[in-house]
Amino acid sequence: MKKRVWLKILIPVLITVLILLFVQQLLMPKYMTETKEGAMISEYYEKDNHGNNDVVFVGDCEVYENFSPVTLWNEYGITSYIRGSAQQLIWQTYYLMEETFKYENPKVMVFNVLEMIYDTPESTGDSEKREAYNRMTLDGMKWSKEKWNSIAASMTKQEKETDGYWSYIFPILRYHERWSEVGAEDFRYLFHRDAVTDNGYLMQVKVNPVLGEFNKRPLVDYSFGENSWKYLDMIKDLCKEHGTQLVLVKAPSLSPVWYDEWETQIEEYAAKNDLLYINFLEKQEEIGIDWNQDTYDRGLHLNVYGAEKLSIYFGQILKEECGIEDHRSDTELSALWTNKTKAYEARKEQLLLEYQEELDSEQ
Amino acid sequence: MSKRILALVLGVIMVCGLALAGCGGSSDNAGNDQAADGGAASSNAEEYKFTYNGTEIAMKAPVAPILEALGEAKSYNEETSCAFEGLDKSYFYGSFYLYTYPQGDEDFVNMVELVDDTVKTEEGISIGDSKEKVEEAYGADSYNGINAYVASAGEMTLTIIMDNDKVSSIQYAAVFE
Incomplete structure (x- = not known):
């Protein structure tokens, strides 16, 4: 008798939970055709994407749009992955790095120092936009201590005052009003996702030349904030703890502008901590970047042609200065990366086709 | 039995639905959100504004009529923001x-930076002016204790950066929460 009563309660509860989970899955944005940046973080968990990377880049668009792991493989036999997301902040990078060490132990971790300019979630400006960026990094992470800590470090004041943690635990709280926007993509990708990147690299094939020099508007204070320094120290210590070399880079993106005062602080930090730091802005000529051809958005990010040039340049450094091995003689890895290269070439071809159609339609 | 279960499930779903409909939080696809407050409250009289050749430039004001009044810029640049639609644009008019x-289909004023002494604030401050003159215009209280006078009003901030006790940069900026 008691058992039947329990069943009467349990079955409806279970069915309700399942329905709510289904609705939540349906309502969450899929990021497959637009705003692909939102789909990138979760791709790392696919079995072919982790476990054997010698180099892991972690950071914002200055890594995921400027470096091509497939080029690093084809030119140097270097295995790498980019754990990137839009406007990723330094504490998010730290927790992604911490999580990465659960999946593999790369020889090199690459951190792009532009992230140092944001000291708090509020320092990035508009909090609604910040929350949207937070979502693109945090929703894609698997549940773990690192995700929880990253949420705690990332939430804006507004988020804390409203749903707080709950909307990350139950994303339906965040996305429930998307019901009116639900479309074919939401059903198509209800239970699976296509890869939007090539080992974390978000390919762009368009060409939009630089228009002119970006203005270096004077700042009141050029010092990086305490919180940024704290997390950079944590990143350094984390890498040291795992025997991983931390390499600091400044991608060659022309905007946001990189101030000399910022450069000095990073150079001093790198020297003090015996870290390799490469400012690619100073190496543009050696890399061979042509700002009339190698950018898709007027100098903020490289397109695939620029990213391949930069990767060829950086690969040499990874090989010579960091001692990263050539794995092309490893048959298993070679087979894996042959498939990755095929996917990369197919994506490039498809994007070029779409770009050509776009250009044709404009004429 | 099965009808009772169905009724109970529907009941729980309705309660959950009502709870969700009433709860707070942003609603849109995270990737499609845009800057908040676009175009809002741009003509607050308390806010500092820059006026050039009779054209008033207030922060968060729709920029189209301003650009039309200002005429052709000497140079133009644009930036995308990661993952979001729209462009942040900059126009250079020689002295500022x-x-x-972007917000929706329109652009709004985000910032004005004065770069030479041919232009001045409505309170009469231009590049090269002395600390005393700035304090007279904006009060000594606005000094940040390091190198700048920062005057906030409404949804904007006016920042006057000093170098060797002389004004080196004047910046009007919209403030977003």
Whole structure:
């Protein structure tokens, strides 16, 4: 008798939970055709994407749009992955790095120092936009201590005052009003996702030349904030703890502008901590970047042609200065990366086709 | 039995639905959100504004009529923001830069930076002016204790950066929460 009563309660509860989970899955944005940046973080968990990377880049668009792991493989036999997301902040990078060490132990971790300019979630400006960026990094992470800590470090004041943690635990709280926007993509990708990147690299094939020099508007204070320094120290210590070399880079993106005062602080930090730091802005000529051809958005990010040039340049450094091995003689890895290269070439071809159609339609 | 279970499930779903409909939080696809407050409250009389050749430039004001009044810029630049639609634009008019942000189909004033002494604030301050003159215009209380006078009003901030007790940069900026 008691058992039947329990069943009467349990079955409806279970069915309700399942329905709510289904609705939540349906309502969450899929990021497959637009705003692909939102789909990138979760791709790392696919079995072919982790476990054997010698180099892991972690950071914002200055890594995921400027470096091509497939080029690093084809030119140097270097295995790498980019754990990137839009406007990723330094504490998010730290927790992604911490999580990465659960999946593999790369020889090199690459951190792009532009992230140092944001000291708090509020320092990035508009909090609604910040929350949207937070979502693109945090929703894609698997549940773990690192995700929880990253949420705690990332939430804006507004988020804390409203749903707080709950909307990350139950994303339906965040996305429930998307019901009116639900479309074919939401059903198509209800239970699976296509890869939007090539080992974390978000390919762009368009060409939009630089228009002119970006203005270096004077700042009141050029010092990086305490919180940024704290997390950079944590990143350094984390890498040291795992025997991983931390390499600091400044991608060659022309905007946001990189101030000399910022450069000095990073150079001093790198020297003090015996870290390799490469400012690619100073190496543009050696890399061979042509700002009339190698950018898709007027100098903020490289397109695939620029990213391949930069990767060829950086690969040499990874090989010579960091001692990263050539794995092309490893048959298993070679087979894996042959498939990755095929996917990369197919994506490039498809994007070029779409770009050509776009250009044709404009004429 | 099965009808009772169905009724109970529907009941729980309705309760959950009502709870969700009433709860707070942003609603849109995270990737499609845009800057908040676009175009709002741009003509607050308390806010500092920059006026050039009779054209008033207030922060968060729609920029189209301003650009039309200002005429052709000496140079133009644009930036995308990661993952979001729209462009942040900058126009250079020789003595000042005008920066905009997108909101929907329109652009709004984000920032104005004065770069030479041929232009001045409505309170009469221009590049090269003395600390005393700035304090007379904006009060000594606005000094940040390091190198700048920062006057906030409404949804904007006016920042006057000093170098060797002389004004080296004047910046009007929209403030977003």
